[in-house]
Amino acid sequence: MTIVYVVLSTVVGTFFASLLACVPSLHIYNVMGLLVMLGHALISQGIELQPEIVIPFAASLMVGYAMLNTLPSVLLAAPDESAMFTVLPGQKFLMQGRGYEAVIMTTVGGMIGLMALLFIVAPLAPRLLPLFGRVFRGHTHWILWTVIAFMLMSEWPKGGRLGRSGWAKFIDSWKTTGAGLLTFLLSGLLGFVLIFRTPIAADVAFQNLMPAFVGLFAVPWLVLNIATNVTVPEQTMEIETHLRLDDILRGGFAGTLGGGFAAYFPVVTGGVGGLLAGHATALRNDRVFLVSQGASKLVYYVGGLMLFFVPGVHLKRGGGAALMRSIMTPRTDYEYYLMLAAMAGAGVISILLVSPLTRGMLWLIGKVGYRRLSSLALLLIVGLVVGITGLTGLAVMAVGTGIGLMPVLYGSRRMNCLGVIMLPMACNMSGIGPTVAGWLGLL
Template identity: 25%
Template sequence: MEEISLFLIFLSVLAGYLLGIVSGLLPGVHTNNFALALVAFSPFLAEKGVAPFYIALIILSNAVSHTFHDIIPSVFLGAPDGDTALAVLPGHRLLLEGAGAEAIRLSALGSAGSVFTSMLFLLPFSLFFGAFYPYIQDSMVWILLTIVFITIASEKNGEVEGKKGLGLLAKYKYKAMALLLFLITGILGLFAFSREDLLTPIINFGEASMLLPLLSGLFGASQLIISLFTGSEIPEKSISKFELSRKRILRGVFTGSAAGSLVAWLPGVSSSIAALLVGLFVRSDFDRRPIKKEDSEPVPGERKSSLFSDSRADHQTLESSKEFIVSISGVNTSNAIFGLVALLIIGKTRSGAMVAINDILGIESLGFQIIMLFFAAILLSALFSYFSTVWIGNNAHHMLRKIDYTKLCTGVLIGLAVMVYLFTGLFGLFIFIISTPIGMLPSFMNIRKSHAMGVILLPVISYFLQYSF
């Protein structure tokens, strides 16, 4: 390989970092879009003297930067991507409590912390998956079914009243509704993904993804409509300083990093499923429905919450929402880092970015020096991304609070519909329209919205069942 230029390394990391801001802030634009575009342009760039190594650095830095900035539209606009879908409800809740800027700062801290925490898992996970990966791959169906079982079983029990038989039904009614929601969204996912070839984007910016209309409807538009119905508004004051205990922050970083590092090795398992696992460690119903503010009466001496039915539980629920934001950010960043590790150890690509890097360089070219430079690029991109994420979060709240919340929600809803139509066509818009009322079901069932991740889990389980048999 030709002599490496530190200046070109810096420029490559900077370029990838800036692309990550773009892909993170613009719903519907993903790192895979830029990765595929760079692969297509790599021969032309090579003719201009840009070595493939620097192109790979841009792609890697873009992937890391994206995981920092993609939380911002989820919190402020209710516009999720595949990795931040579960963050919409707790993030939106914090926004309406005046803690939107704090949520973004916590997210940036979770991502930055996961960069360093992931290094602790690097050696043990590499040794473990290097030795046992074939056995784990053959057991994926049972692993995923176990995740589904634990998630549904962890749903709260109902109140037991009346006769013994009816009491038993009441006790398990929420678990039954959780299973029903999982199946409804799972069937929706099976239907949608089996017809992904019907997507006809108006703007062809890379390969159209069915995740955009599905997740925008289930987790984005549905929450915005509920917020409109509940008469919510963005408070004038914004909290930006940390009001989360050090214990919860550290736990959020550790659980998110561990979950993201684990699923990066598994085929067909995205970081959104890792986020589902993380939610089991946050011991509060941070993703339950908000209700009308007039439905709750404050405890004397406490401020009235605009979102929760039991004001005595407000503090605990807000704390859990904040911890989950830390965790899910850690999941996404560690997942991006371990995507590279999985490529090195088992030779498998788990993301579009890693596919692109493998196509450009090939794993046989990844010597010790290049690997060390890759990790240095990850650290530098993370450093840039932390400060820009915090800065954008602080300023976004100040701008949004000047806008009428009803008009903001209405505008975002229209924007989501237009975005879905532009990037996925009429069939994508049809899926978006179907997904939106289904995404509102957890609010009326009073169950956790995370069960709607059946839209991804059931198709993945179905795929592995076909693979196994």
């Protein structure tokens, strides 16, 4: 009977997550948070949660989402914080009539990332993670500051071709970079407010950052789609570009490296990990880039949850592990192997679902229209935010949207919006968070 529970939980979780991943800006952590609330309600009624149900279901949710959330990122330009870099290359392919191809290339990266987790990371993790813990203990704060510095400094000034005087050219060249720096600081200020004096009601505090992330990352591009009335060309369902083995290996290696870094170090997301790995491995073409981003976000999401089940370590990285910790604590190797088996099964199912779901979404875009579909997605997002966090959450989303529009309008990196979590957490990890919050009048 145990194997039946495991298989059913894996299948149901994968299908459920795959469908939810197609909804723009519906993050898997929001869904898991609601499911954890349901789990606590069952526990309070004396119903025991069986690991053969909970672990495969959680693993398949994460795998299905990580594989399929490429669809709204590429086809509707509504990414989460780990998929923001797939938007521009994905949009380029979409406007060339090759959106299906972009999704498939990103999925190939996800396959590589999943295989790396199962066949390389999983056997080595119980031996290497304790060593990593001893090496990096006490150093994570300055590593995070280094990541922030690289993220901001690597966005080189653009322009500088307008104006006769030196100052005019200087202002023109630094306009984009300045907008990026301002975006990081403003989003960081928003993060301080949400962490130290949140306006979100206490009963939904686990969704504290949800409206901010939706406003920062999803709403701006949907608003731009509606305002500009983008016309999407007819899409071909054939793959014109054949990935070479070296493209797959380079992209998969870079993405796994970046996603692994993001999964292990607190606060760093898959998008940032992908950026670091891309620079480290000198990725240049869009094909390799999409493969790397697919691998990065899968390793980031699934790897973060997998680390929680590593025997003798049980690292709590990412929202998935934090939510799982509230309803169960892994104690044996059995739970680790259960997690790995569910990951493998969910990976196979989600890969089979990519093609039909992509074709279905492209058909829907052609039938309904890009502008109308973006409007429906925006209404859905607003409804979700209001339904979960109320009108206060809607106000937070509006503030986040104002900040998130700056990179869209000035052409700077949307990744700078991650200041909402990176800046306050870097300050907290350095021991100066409360001091800065006091300066801001938040205590």
